Amino acid sequence: MMEAAADMKIDKAWAAGAALCLASTTHVQAQTAELDALQLGISPSANEAASTEVSDWGKGLRLEAWAQQYSTRVGATTPAETTSNARAVADYRREWNLSSDTRAWLSDRLEASNQANGQPSTWRNALREAAVSWRLGSADKPAYVDAGRIVMKAGSAAGYNPTDFFKANAVVTQTTLDPAALRENRLGTVMLRGQTVQPWGSFTAAAVPRLSRCDSRDSFDDAPAALGLERTNRHAAVYLKASPDVASGLSLDVSALAREADQPRLGLSSSWLMSDAWVASAEWTGSHDVRLPLPGQTTQDRSWTNRWAANVSWTAPWGMSFTLEHDYAGDALNRTGWQAWQQAQATNPALYGAPLGALIDARVDQQEPLVQRSWYARAMWLDAIKGVDLSAFVRRNAYDRSRLWQVDASWHLSEHNSLSVLAGRFEGGPSTQYGMAPQRNYVSVYLTHYLH
């Protein structure tokens, strides 16, 4: 009996010893793999050595070749029509230090488009930015004066930025509906801007002159080389923004805009680091706004309205990031108002179809939501599969549950070339916001080449 007990103890000890040996073997294997890895990079390869020499030629120039296909809704019973399109893009961004205190920058995008259905080719140039900046003051407390066409963005949210006061009508051409891309490809506003960066934070003031007599979006100049000043400088404005250093892990922007033909607007934007993986953002703006009209209405009284967006983002340990955002625009259509338009359009499309279409187009141009409440979700994974970046977003009308989604995969073929695939779809019934969009599906494949 005692011998059996002793044997059991020995068996346990043997098991423990075997486990130790196994662990030791695994450790040795891991060590071997590590030692193999240590043989890497003993001397930089030709590729690596070349990557350290940066040529100046073509700096800032990016070429894109697009092949696009999209299906268009014709009617409830008619099959969708498919249209193909080829697009070539030259995108240029460059800045120069003219002296130790003077800097200039230029940003431009030229697009040529060719429809496969026999329509003539079109091209469009967008001069996004052309400006000069002077630095004053010391390096620790500098001040800047900028003059020219400048893209000025604001807002911490991801899908909708109510405090981004200069976004309206600024997008000239769209190759993607990704809000992140729309923020990149838009016209700047001509302004004189001053900014100081102090230990307590930053303060910015900008004066925007009126440079166009255009009084409605119907008379925008869509000529190929149009500067688009009627889009960005239709009204004079003054803009102020303070970004105090409030606390570690917390940011705050306080902004105000006074624009002719409009009521003064206040804005707050904040982001908060909740943990090593969670970030929350929120922004708000309030003003006396005119609410969107109901069917048959021509005028609406002004009243105080709020617009806000709030989101949380989480990054998984493996690197994938998720963002969920709720957007609210008080001047947009509430549930009752949107249902009234849906009903009017369904019962009398000849009378209400065109005004509803114009209303939707205007809100798209202004980059403001059509309905008061909507959801936006985004997932992003850089280097998800060996050199491939993945991203996807969905935008959802909170009332009719229609949605727009888009997925994007970019494969970085080399230092200078990337191949991307983009696919999207408008989903919903024929009387819903995204269901009544002219497009149904779209797919694009594009090659991007960086010239330096």
Added chain:
Amino acid sequence: MFERQQATRTMRRALLKASLLSAAALWSGTAVYATSDSKAQQWLAATDDVRNPSGAFSVRVVLSEYRQSKLAATSQMVVFAKPSENTGQFNNLIRLETPSRDEGKLILRNGLDIWFFDPASHASVRISPQQRLLGQASNNDVMSTNLAKDFEATLQGVETITGGDSKPVRCVHLQLQAQRADVAYPFADYWIEESTQRPVKAQFYTAERRLLKTAYFRRYQSELGKDRPTETVIIDGLDPSWVTVMRLSEYKTRDVPSSWLQREYLPRFTEQP
């Protein structure tokens, strides 16, 4: 039959003895060194001094990413680092230079805050420490960090390990535990050459003690008055064939104005190394 049983028992007893000896060695190591936490912290601070110059400086970093021993991607950046007057921890500004699609992008770490600025979108976006922007190497791997400000160290003993140059090195082994939740790695093991206080190897773990990555520090060269590692080999914890080699060069002592460390300054940043 009896002889085989006897041999089996002898082998089991030998294994038992080996196991007990190993356990005793581990226990004695812990017993001797576990009370020496302040000494461990000194070791960690000393190795921070080897890795990082004392004041504000800039350094060029080239990351080469290998998959299955083949070069898969390279990127190049300049890191501007300045110790905080309040905490002693480094604040960092990284300017990406290559690949072309990333040129001009900036990553700023100022205390807890990490901001990513893209010149194309003109937007500074707050990111979490967990968010990776540089492939396998985390933002923290590239940024200058004083580990002694982030971790509590415990001495585990003295061991001879294989160093980054594939030679045996006698090292002090420290076990590190993050002092705060915002530190990128909750746990780490750190090996420091006993004779020189040079970092030799580090292993970083998740909160669940899963190995995230192993790093070897090597190619010591005189930079800004001290021999410092100019190459770090980072090996993925799950896939050892995924390796990033981080090369550091062009160390320069330089002024890093406090304005550079403000997010609102990022669109203004044009400094060249």
